[in-house]
Amino acid sequence: MxxxxxxxxxxxxxxxxxxxxxxxxxxxxxxxAKAQAKVEEKLPVLPNLPDPKGVFSESASIVDYRTGRVIWSKNGTKSMYPASTTKIMTGMLLVDSCQPDELITAPQDVQKVGEASLHLLPGEQLSARNMMWGIMLRSANDGCYAVACHISGTQEAFAELMNKRAKEIGCVNTHFRNPNGLPDNQHWTCSNDLAIMAREALKRPWFAETVRNWKHTIARSMNTKDVVLMSKNRILREDPTADGVKTGYTKAAGCTYVGSATRNGERFITSIMKSPHWAADHKKMMDWAFAAFEHKLIAKRGELVGKVTAGSTEVPVLAGRDLWVCVEKVNPAPYEVVIKADPKPETKVGDIIGEGQVIQGSFKQKFPVVASPELVQAMAPKPVLAVAKSSATWMIAGGAALLGVAGVVAIRRRRPHHFG
Missing domain, CATH: 1.20.5 (Single alpha-helices involved in coiled-coils or other helix-helix interfaces)
Incomplete structure (x- = not known):
């Protein structure tokens, strides 16, 4: 040529x-060269794992909203200062502890709070709904303090509640000392945990509705001219697919950010800690996640998810909820479904009889296992040994049903191509 x-x-x-x-x-x-450029424009671009050198943040993670799987991280478990992204946990506890119209009164010592932005006066009352707007849009440190005292009596007691909830939702390296993220060398989390917190908080409609907005006008009993609240999260204005959640900054923490976006029914969460270019990091990570991953439905709620032994009979058991996996579009990593069930003679159709897990490497996604009509029928004539004492296995491999051993259900896919 x-x-x-x-x-x-x-x-x-x-x-x-x-x-x-x-x-x-x-x-x-x-x-x-011009002709070659035209050809290259038409070639499919295969997704590649982001090079950590291309992500500026010291620590960063991407989490799949649907399953909770951490699909990529850079120093994802490293202890970092969260700054105002702390308020994700505070907002979640506000939703869990208060009614939207419940009045929250600012404590007498509210003005001692550093870097206050809502400018609450002692005794001022705001509804929990308006306090949420203040916390998540204006990042009100004084609002967080008022919420902490309202829910737990003191900031210290509220911090204990924050730490308790963090453990309950699966955080492994988080320790809070205050509700707002003001500097404290005993106040830390990691990017993996921060994304997990955001995912849990976003399950709550009240929280989710708040953080997808960048501007809101509230009503208040004092300072009645200071009612227009605007978020510093410019991603909400620049990206129409963005739906949350929180920015943060202190000198010690640097710029921190937790972001969420939904595109074509898929949703991912980024957490970025100590980045000089947090918005660029978020965009790069989010674009890659949508390009590289997709969801596969294993079973809908009430559909067959495996088989167990009832007496001497193999009988199906059903998924207690829609069961999805988040997998790579190219060379998807293998996963397996493990079922542990303990049906009783009195078990009825639809009863929860055990727990299943979708295992993808170190990630485990739990789901309820429920009884099928076939299982109940098989157990009806006489008592049956609990499945936990049996050795039945049901496997799906490449679409073919196979009998196995070890008392679990496994669903396997092709071996993965391990990115960097």
Whole structure:
């Protein structure tokens, strides 16, 4: 092709009386480069794992909202200062502890709180709903203090509640000392945990509705002219698919950010800690997540998810909820479904009889296992040994049903291609 283009260029040069062969060659190279660029534009771009050197943050994670799987992280369990992303936990506990119209009174010492932005006055009352707007949009440290005292009596007691909830939802390296994220060397979390907190909080409609907005007007009993609240989260204004959640900054923490976006029914969460370019990091991570991952439905609620032994009979058991996995679009990692069930003679159709797990490497996603009509029928004539004492296994591999051993149900896929 190069030769052909070179000859064509030479002929053209001769035709117009140009004797410089170098000029003709440079023109042919330019044409070739332009043609190649057009070809490359049409080639499919395969997703690649983000190079950690291309993500500026010291610590960062991407979590699948549907399943909770951490699909990528950089120093994901490293202890970091969260700054105002702490307020994700505070907001979640506010939703769990208060009614939206419940009045919250600012404590007498509220003005001692550093970097207060809602400018609460002692005795001022705001509804829990308006206090939530203040916390999540204006990042009100004084509002967080008022919430902590309202729910737990003191900031210290509220911090204990925060730590308790963090453990309950699966956080492994989090320790809170205050509700707002003001500097404290005993106040830390990690990017994995922060994304887990955001995922849990976003399950609550009140919280989710608040953090997807960047501007709101509230009603208050004092400071009645200071009612328009605006978020510093510019992603909410720049990306129409963004739906949360919180920015943060202190000198010690640097810029922190937890973001959420939903595109074509898929949703991912990013957590970014100590980044000089948090918005660029979020965009790069989020674009990659949507390009590289997809969801596969294992079973809908009430559908067959495996089989267990009831007496001497293999009988199906059902999924207690829709069961999904988040997998790579290219070379998906293997996963397996493990079922532990303990039906009783009195078990009825639809009763929860055990727990299942979807296992993807170190990630485990739990789901309830329920009794099928076949299981109840098989157990009806006489007592049956609990499944936990049996050795029945049901496997699905490449779409074919196979009998196995070890008292579990396994669903396997092709071996993964491990990215960086």
């Amino acid at each position: 190069l030769r052909g283009l070179g000859m064509a260029g030479l002929a053209l040069a001769l035709a117009v009386g140009v004797t410089s062969e170098g000029f003709a060659q440079s023109r042919s190279k330019a044409k070739k």
